[in-house]
Amino acid sequence: MAENRYLLNAQLAQMLKGGVIMDVVNVEQAQIAQEAGAVAVMALERVPADIRKQGGVARMSDPGLIKAIKAAVTIPVMAKARIGHFVEAQILQALKIDYIDESEVLTPADEECHIDKSRFEIPFVCGARNLGEAVRRIAEGAAMIRTKGEAGTGNVVEAVRHMRTMNREIRQLAMMPVEEIMSFAKLNGIPYELALEVKKLGRLPVVNFAAGGIATPADAALMMQLGCDGVFVGSGIFKSGDPARYARAIVKATAYHDDPAKLLEVSMDLGEPMPGLDVATMPGAERLAGRGW
Amino acid sequence: MNAAVGAIGVLDLQGGVQEHLDHLQRIGVVGRPVKRAAELADLAGLIIPGGESTCLSRLLAIFGLDDAIRQAYDNGLKLWGTCAGAILLARENIGETPFLGLMDIAISRNAFGSQLDSFSGEALAPAVACQPIPLTFIRAPKITRIGDSVRVLLQVDDYVAAAEDDQILVTVFHPELTPSLAFHRYFARKCGLKVAAADDAALDPDWTPQSWTRFSYHV
Numbered sequence: 022m023a024e025n026r027y028l029l030n031a032q033l034a035q036m037l038k039g040g041v042i043m044d045v046v047n048v049e050q051a052q053i054a055q056e057a058g059a060v061a062v063m064a065l066e067r068v069p070a071d072i073r074k075q076g077g078v079a080r081m082s083d084p085g086l087i088k089a090i091k092a093a094v095t096i097p098v099m100a101k102a103r104i105g106h107f108v109e110a111q112i113l114q115a116l117k118i119d120y121i122d123e124s125e126v127l128t129p130a131d132e133e134c135h136i137d138k139s140r141f142e143i144p145f146v147c148g149a150r151n152l153g154e155a156v157r158r159i160a161e162g163a164a165m166i167r168t169k170g171e172a173g174t175g176n177v178v179e180a181v182r183h184m185r186t187m188n189r190e191i192r193q194l195a196m197m198p199v200e201e202i203m204s205f206a207k208l209n210g211i212p213y214e215l216a217l218e219v220k221k222l223g224r225l226p227v228v229n230f231a232a233g234g235i236a237t238p239a240d241a242a243l244m245m246q247l248g249c250d251g252v253f254v255g256s257g258i259f260k261s262g263d264p265a266r267y268a269r270a271i272v273k274a275t276a277y278h279d280d281p282a283k284l285l286e287v288s289m290d291l292g293e294p295m296p297g298l299d300v301a302t303m304p305g306a307e308r309l310a311g312r313g314w
Numbered sequence: 315m316n317a318a319v320g321a322i323g324v325l326d327l328q329g330g331v332q333e334h335l336d337h338l339q340r341i342g343v344v345g346r347p348v349k350r351a352a353e354l355a356d357l358a359g360l361i362i363p364g365g366e367s368t369c370l371s372r373l374l375a376i377f378g379l380d381d382a383i384r385q386a387y388d389n390g391l392k393l394w395g396t397c398a399g400a401i402l403l404a405r406e407n408i409g410e411t412p413f414l415g416l417m418d419i420a421i422s423r424n425a426f427g428s429q430l431d432s433f434s435g436e437a438l439a440p441a442v443a444c445q446p447i448p449l450t451f452i453r454a455p456k457i458t459r460i461g462d463s464v465r466v467l468l469q470v471d472d473y474v475a476a477a478e479d480d481q482i483l484v485t486v487f488h489p490e491l492t493p494s495l496a497f498h499r500y501f502a503r504k505c506g507l508k509v510a511a512a513d514d515a516a517l518d519p520d521w522t523p524q525s526w527t528r529f530s531y532h533v
Binding site for chain 1: 530
């Protein structure tokens with residue numbers, strides 16, 4: 022990928038800042054999301070809550086479905102490829118969607134290597150639990166990062182853990198004398214040059230969204246106040262009692278994340294949120310965030 | 315007096331807010347994020363940044379900021395819409411309902427295709443700078459018609475990329491994503507602000523693609 026193309030791809034993510042990206046499984050949901058003020062939609066066959074319930078191997082969605090969703094909205098369309106499945110990514114690039122999510126929500130196709138994203142023209146977003154993961158994905162060519170959280174649980178605890186971990190590690194780096202950085206980079210699996218850049222900026226050099234378990238307007242605002250640049254909502258909208266209402270409320274809460282009076286207003290009388298799962302009692306094999314290397 | 319206060323607001327609901335704040339600081343103008351109607355008071359100008367126009371329009375309508383912007387415009391506030399901001403300001407929005415409708419132009423949103431069709435280049439806008447300046451188009455709209463009150467600042471192929479009337483500037487590209495400060499200086503002057511004399515075509519050597527992060531959350 023030319024340097025110029027990478028820059029344009031990182032800059033598209035900049036234009037999504039402060040916004041909400043919503044998972045949708047059909048044209049009707051995509052239109053509801055756009056109408057509610059989503060900045061992009063993630064087109065997929067099943068939301069993470071259903072992937073979790075149904076088990077089996079989760080793959081890239083049928084391109085026919087993604088194409089129909091792309092035709093139905095004017096906002097950017099994203100879709101997921103399996104970790105390491107560079108051919109699914111080639112197919113999504115040929116489909117000319119706007120962003121690929123190399124996602125742990127799908128069953129990994131490669132348990133050692135992620136996609137070499139620098140070989141693609143199309144932008145990628147990748148999940149991360151900590152600074153090392155985030156920076157390795159950036160080194161591979163990701164133009165945008167998101168927390169992994171724990172998708173499909175309606176439980177924000179893992180997204181909070183991942184954002185706090187990233188912030189803590191960035192803070193350590195920012196305070197560190199230069200001679201300690203090589204060792205820190207080695208311990209955390211961070212490319213040295215990027216460690217220096219993160220130290221200088223005091224944050225990731227690309228846009229960083231929250232994802233994985235965000236189910237309410239308050240969850241979205243919590244992640245924004247923790248320093249995320251925007252929010253992905255997977256199952257949280259279309260598994261709630263009133264999706265259009267939840268969608269609008271989460272959009273408003275993300276924009277006004279620092280205004281408790283407005284958060285109160287948008288949180289009132291929303292009806293049932295999506296059902297939640299306790300992550301602490303979940304067996305390791307059911308945790309999606311551990312996928313990725 | 316507006317000009318005496320001298321701040322330019324950046325609508326801070328969604329999109330490329332920090333990028334504009336960074337550019338305003340580089341030209342020595344006070345930039346102020348605007349989220350609430352009261353924050354429009356005493357501004358010399360307001361930038362409506364790039365982002366997603368449907369999202370911005372929903373958020374503007376929810377808490378009455380759209381009416382507040384119309385009222386401030388009626389009282390003389392200068393406006394600059396970049397990309398999505400230009401869509402919101404257009405009187406005619408092809409295939410969709412216009413939103414603020416304050417400028418007599420027709421605009422077609424996302425007129426180039428998907429992200430793979432986003433591009434950058436450079437062009438000469440003689441009224442703005444005497445040398446070509448870099449341009450970045452991201453899922454950009456095209457201005458397809460301009461009214462009698464509107465002047466073209468930059469024409470590219472079959473569409474208008476930058477235009478102005480007495481009170482409004484629109485660009486379908488993103489000067490805030492480049493090292494060029496020319497359009498920010500141009501808008502500041504349009505707002506009646508004095509900006510330091512400089513070669514408008516010169517690029518800011520200190521700008522990097524990560525400069526926006528100074529105005530975002532950092533540890």
